[in-house]
Amino acid sequence: MGSDDAAILIGVSQYRDPSLLDVPAARNSLHAMHRLLTSPELCGWSEDQVHILEDPAGATDLALEVHRLAEQTTGTLLIYFVGHGVVSRSGALCLTAGDTQLRYPDLTGLEYDKVRSALLDSPAQVKLVILDCCYSGRIIQGLAGAGESQLVDSTDIRGVYTLTAADQVAHVPSHGESAGTSFTQALCDVVRSGIPGAPPALALTDIYPKLKSTLKAHGFPEPNQRGTDTVESYPFSRNVAYAGGSGFRLLPQEHVDRFLRILAAQPRHDLTADRIGELEDWPGVYLLHRESGDASEILYAAMGDRSIAARLGQHLRKISGRCHIDVRDLSFSYLKLDDDLGVVAPDRLVLQHLHAQGRSPRWNNSGFGNKDAGRMRDSHRRSSDHFDVLHPIDLSWRVRFDDPSLGVSAQQMAAQLRAQLPYTFRIEPRDTELDQVRLTFPDGSLSADQAFRLLAYAMGDAWQISALVGQVLMYREQDKRYPDAIRYYAGTRTITEMPEVCKAAGLPDDF
The missing domain is CATH 3.40.50.1460 (Rossmann fold)
Structure with missing residues (x-):
């Protein structure tokens, strides 16, 4: 598609x-x-x-x-x-x-x-x-x-x-x-x-x-x-029951097999900003690998229809802000392509091949590549094998603010948080109260958790910040409960929860 x-x-x-x-x-x-x-x-x-x-x-x-x-x-x-x-x-x-x-x-x-x-x-x-x-x-x-x-x-x-x-x-x-x-x-x-x-x-x-x-x-x-x-x-x-025929094949099987062999032979590179920055802006197909001892696993297979580097950069940022995964264990391989990727669909060829071998990448179809789907999906209960459940957001992520001792508005603080956090922080559409409330805090960096506590205290009980397993929401609402929330901030109150789906996934109590 x-x-x-x-x-x-x-x-x-x-x-x-x-x-x-x-x-x-x-x-x-x-x-x-x-x-x-x-x-x-x-x-x-x-x-x-x-x-x-x-x-x-x-x-x-x-x-x-x-x-x-x-x-x-x-x-x-x-x-x-x-x-x-x-x-x-x-x-x-x-x-x-x-x-x-x-x-x-x-x-x-x-x-x-x-x-x-x-x-x-x-x-x-x-x-x-x-x-x-x-x-x-x-x-x-x-x-x-x-x-x-x-x-x-x-x-x-x-x-x-x-x-x-x-x-x-x-x-x-x-x-x-x-x-x-x-x-x-x-x-x-x-x-x-x-x-x-x-x-x-x-x-x-x-x-x-x-x-x-x-x-x-x-x-x-x-x-x-x-x-x-x-x-x-x-x-x-x-049609999985299609047995073949005499019709013309846009991609002859021998070409598909050669493509898969060449992709499998590509070298692996550390998933780092420096290494991604060395790539040309070129479309193609790529794989994310995880090394664990002597074992190696393909976690994700996809294509960058405009730029492999841009997609890998997005993945690196997302993974860096998640728990229970170390980006140092990850690497990537890639193959630049000159074809119209919308026609060839090389990622589907790779996924079909891996599936036939019993090696389906666990992050495909798990929500790993998802973007923010909007307010309607906030109350959707994720499955126990969803990426966000297995790798919740890291609330200890460090953030810094420009001249904090001079004071900033809640709107400015929220904007700086959104720019620095490697996960979605969605706030109430432009609310004038966010411009009127001002905050001051010590120099130096804060954890995301500390920043949310300060912001919630400043906004009072009429507002609630809800940290879900995959994103953070800030809305003018009270005592709203989400099935995948791990922490709530409202006024002076902070409530930490362990969603049932995280318990079912066997995650530790600490996030």
């Missing part, structure tokens, strides 16, 4: 309204779709292209986040939703959020027309919508009566393919905590098994007949689809 692609995965499994039952299967389906998309052997999306919005509380914030991401996407835009779908009195499909009320879905839910608006406003060239909820098929089939033409038109957008789970009530298995919804589970199974006789790359229109027959054979609701323009032929996944 290109760097201008985005997949927005929305899953709602918990509801405040007792009339809407919790759906644990929705959470499982959300994570299953994430694994499917980021599998290098199948769909090949990178972690930083996939935005998981799990259990969003309010429909308004959800709509704003969908619009924001859609407006920034110029390549491929994929929107997936799993959760309750309800129909309003006017006949409109409403996607639910955590605080949606069944009695007022049009006021408290996300009407599909708002998703349609985001699709219309997005400059993306390819737009895919997958809805796993009750009544989702009605946006294609329409409802009987006066509202039918309006509902049919809700999917009539140029360059959009829509796949829906059910015209009426969708099916959710009643057994097993790890079970997903029947529709998403069947979709994942079809893609992972491949389709014999189909092309080497599967479009959703190739997948649809097999998906429909599979669901029908089990007595589940049948899906529905609608596509416009040539988006129907967009390659959604590699």
